[in-house]
Amino acid sequence: MSIQFLDMRIAQDSTSDTPALGLSSSSFPYTFGDIGLQTTSVSPENVSLVRVTLNAYARLTLSASSSSTVVPNATFTILRNGTPIFSTVYQKPATQFETIYEMSGLTAVDYPPAADVLSGQIRYTIYVVTNYGITLGARCFSGSAVAGNG
Known part of the structure; x- marks a missing residue:
């Protein structure tokens, strides 16, 4: 069977770098994308063959830490129906002070x-x-779902 397109959704939290949103260690988590991919049109033979691709973008400004033991970072986590399925950390280089x-x-x-x-x-x-x-x-999140093995 050929590939079956199911759905594509986007969440655009901010279309510009200004005004920026400042976050600290006490102001988290900050959700900037929430989408619901529809799967009602999936063929019965494709129910176990669904694949989802998720994309996110965020412009980050990381300032130097006032403590030599703290290296600023941003951890991004994606959840499926409330369960974490992907997590990655962007860490500022420890030797970069600006x-x-x-x-x-x-x-x-x-x-x-x-x-x-x-x-x-x-x-x-x-x-x-x-x-x-x-x-x-600026920050956004998008996803698409397909099914089949063609």
């Missing part, structure tokens, strides 16, 4: 279980936490 600006992009994939597919919608959420302090500029 403020840095980074464009952080990530791609994650998921093979959701048949029970989630049969529910008709799979909810994906992304959030960010920090151990020190970061500023978020």
Whole structure:
């Protein structure tokens, strides 16, 4: 059977770097993407063959830490129906003492279980936490789902 397109969704939390959103270690987690991929149109023979691709982007500003033992970082976590399925950390280089600006992009994939597919919608959420302090500029999250093995 050929590939079956199921759904594509986007969440655009901010379209610009200004005004920026400052986060600290006490202001987390910050959710900047929440999408529900529809799976009601999946063919019965494709229920166990669903694949999801998730993409996120966030402009980061990381300032120098006032403590030599703290290296500022941003941890991005993606959840499927509330369960973490992907996590990655962007850490400022420990030897870099000035403020840095980074464009952080990530791609994650998921093979959701048949029970989630049969529910008709799979909810994906992304959030960010920090151990020190970061500023978020433009940020977005998107996902698409297909089924089949063609």
